[in-house]
């Protein structure tokens with residue numbers, strides 16, 4: 001399938017020019033992100049790329065002058081540091097419009113990942129409704145798109161059947177991200193985790209399935225998690241691997257088990273009613289806007305490093321994780337939902353570049369130029385004596401690569417730098 005942007009009705013695409021900055025051929029009309037056809041159409045290779053209009057450039061575009069220019073990438077122009085290729089397309093006509101517009105519902109859209117997803121969907125021209133109860137997210141996360149004419153936000157719970165019924169009217173795509181998230185939150189509130197992760201998903205799927213049977217075509221995306229693999233001892237996890245949970249006396253497994261139930265429910269609707277669904281298991285998604293309040297490690301480290309305080313590392317710090325930038329993850333999610341070959345399937349999404357938590361802490365300290373030190377803390381001190389951790393968590397991304405040609409834009413250094421820069425811009429906590 002080809003995703004593209006067309007000049008608006010009546011636009012005369014004369015003299016469309018593309019320049020690839022940093023590429024060997026500075027006049028090339030294509031980049032890893034997209035290309036310009038002879039008819040002046042902008043084509044994006046990945047649907048999630050954002051098109052940022054730029055008034056002034058730090059680079060000398062030729063030929064000049066351009067009446068309008070677009071930087072086509074999912075990395076905000078302000079954050080572009082290279083050396084990855086970047087396409088700047090110049091056009092002598094007003095903003096282009098996406099070829100097809102969809103009516104989308106995003107649950108948990110005021111959360112960390114949800115807010116990036118909403119931005120990306122709006123950028124490609126979809127009409128988006130967000131439902132969020134602000135239990136762990138906040139509508140402030142949608143500041144950059146507040147007041148957007150294609151965005152509707154509703155403060156409410158996915159567990160509210162009447163509200164859900166109203167909100168699904170006319171919807172063609174549902175991204176279900178609302179959930180209780182975070183190891184610390186789960187250790188503190190196991191009951192709420194189970195309730196929040198199972199009942200609303202069932203309600204949502206019941207409503208969608210009923211509409212599907214009545215002829216309203218709706219695609220459903222479920223945000224699942226690497227936690228469903230539990231403590232499977234394999235060094236790399238693929239989507240067909242067993243789920244290996246610990247004892248039910250250890251509340252931490254309730255998160256993975258509740259998300260596994262969500263997966264079973266979703267797949268059951270696909271099998272029984274032919275509902276078009278896609279499930280993604282996220283592996284440590286990070287980036288600006290993520291809060292450390294619920295136990296997420298990178299924002300905690302960045303905050304501590306910038307404040308010159310110790311970085312608290314649990315246990316011996318030799319637990320291994322892989323960190324992916326939220327912009328890469330959201331791009332992959334949208335691509336998966338735009339394909340028919342992905343329906344009814346489960347995909348790992350994340351990075352497959354492992355790092356120990358201790359090395360991560362040291363890298364954050366170095367990149368922040370911080371005088372901070374590392375301080376070790378036992379799991380019992382951090383959570384309670386029942387806590388059990390996963391030592392190694394690395395995804396097999398073969399299926400994702402085969403499905404959408406997934407190539408992440410950010411490496412770990414770029415991710416940490418992005419988080420540090422964003423955190424520096426935050427107003428100091430009072």
Ligand SMILES: NC(=O)c1ccc[n+]([C@@H]2O[C@H](COP(=O)([O-])OP(=O)(O)OC[C@H]3O[C@@H](n4cnc5c(N)ncnc54)[C@H](O)[C@@H]3O)[C@@H](O)[C@H]2O)c1
Nearest residue numbers: 108111112113132133134135136137157158178179282285
């Ligand atoms: N961040 C990660 O690394 C990661 C890893 C694995 C899976 N996930 C999954 O991705 C999804 C998004 O996670 P996130 O990191 O953005 O967390 P988040 O806490 O920032 O986002 C979750 C959002 O859902 C909202 N919410 C929760 N219950 C709700 C309800 N009943 N009704 C309405 N809104 C509700 C919260 O207020 C929040 O805005 C979750 O489903 C999570 O399980 C995330």
